[in-house]
Amino acid sequence: KAGVTQTPRYLIKTRGQQVTLSCSPISGHRSVSWYQQTPGQGLQFLFEYFSETQRNKGNFPGRFSGRQFSNSRSEMNVSTLELGDSALYLCASSFAAGHDTDTQYFGPGTRLTVL
Amino acid sequence: KNQVEQSPQSLIILEGKNCTLQCNYTVSPFSNLRWYKQDTGRGPVSLTIMTFSENTKSNGRYTATLDADTKQSSLHITASQLSDSASYICVVMIAVNDYKLSFGAGTTVTVRA
Numbered sequence: 628k629a630g631v632t633q634t635p636r637y638l639i640k641t642r643g644q645q646v647t648l649s650c651s652p653i654s655g656h657r658s659v660s661w662y663q664q665t666p667g668q669g670l671q672f673l674f675e676y677f678s679e680t681q682r683n684k685g686n687f688p689g690r691f692s693g694r695q696f697s698n699s700r701s702e703m704n705v706s707t708l709e710l711g712d713s714a715l716y717l718c719a720s721s722f723a724a725g726h727d728t729d730t731q732y733f734g735p736g737t738r739l740t741v742l
Numbered sequence: 743k744n745q746v747e748q749s750p751q752s753l754i755i756l757e758g759k760n761c762t763l764q765c766n767y768t769v770s771p772f773s774n775l776r777w778y779k780q781d782t783g784r785g786p787v788s789l790t791i792m793t794f795s796e797n798t799k800s801n802g803r804y805t806a807t808l809d810a811d812t813k814q815s816s817l818h819i820t821a822s823q824l825s826d827s828a829s830y831i832c833v834v835m836i837a838v839n840d841y842k843l844s845f846g847a848g849t850t851v852t853v854r855a
Contacts, residue, residue: 670831670845683840717785725841728774728793733785
């Protein structure tokens with residue numbers, strides 16, 4: 628069974644631009660969660676989508692948004708990029724919703740650099 | 743102050759030796775605690791998930807313990823291997839109306855031959 632895939636793997640953008648990241652979950656998984664990881668802040672939860680609905684969200688500004696499609700694939704969008712948005716963006720999928728104790732499987736991440 | 747504290751920040755051990763990582767948390771109401779292993783340049787991999795009623799859970803050479811009364815957890819690595827070199831992250835989930843996640847900063851383990 629294929630794992631979680633994320634595209635692109637690396638991205639360089641400039642301040643003010645917007646970016647869209649994509650995540651394809653493991654087949655059959657309905658939950659996709661997004662995380663930001665930086666050396667200074669560590670891992671932080673962005674949001675979770677389950678069956679095309681946002682189930683939960685962390686403390687990030689409205690510039691960060693996402694959506695999930697009927698095939699469970701998810702996209703994350705960041706508008707008006709700031710230097711501080713440079714990070715590794717990880718997505719994780721699971722069969723059950725995030726509040727359950729179902730194992731989450733992470734993708735390799737997208738490394739975003741904002742210049 | 744982070745609500746999930748991990749110690750030590752980093753440690754170096756010789757191949758074949760054991761080590762124990764600590765995770766202390768203050769968040770509540772507790773739902774579950776997760777340990778992840780993250781190799782450099784890769785996404786985290788789930789090692790264990792423990793709920794309030796579980797004291798110990800093992801995954802191969804990894805054994806996690808949980809004391810929900812003292813709000814402490816540990817991850818014990820037995821007979822370390824070079825492939826155990828990674829960052830180990832403790833994540834605590836609380837559940838009120840919905841769930842919240844609190845992340846530890848991680849412990850970096852380096853195993854040397």
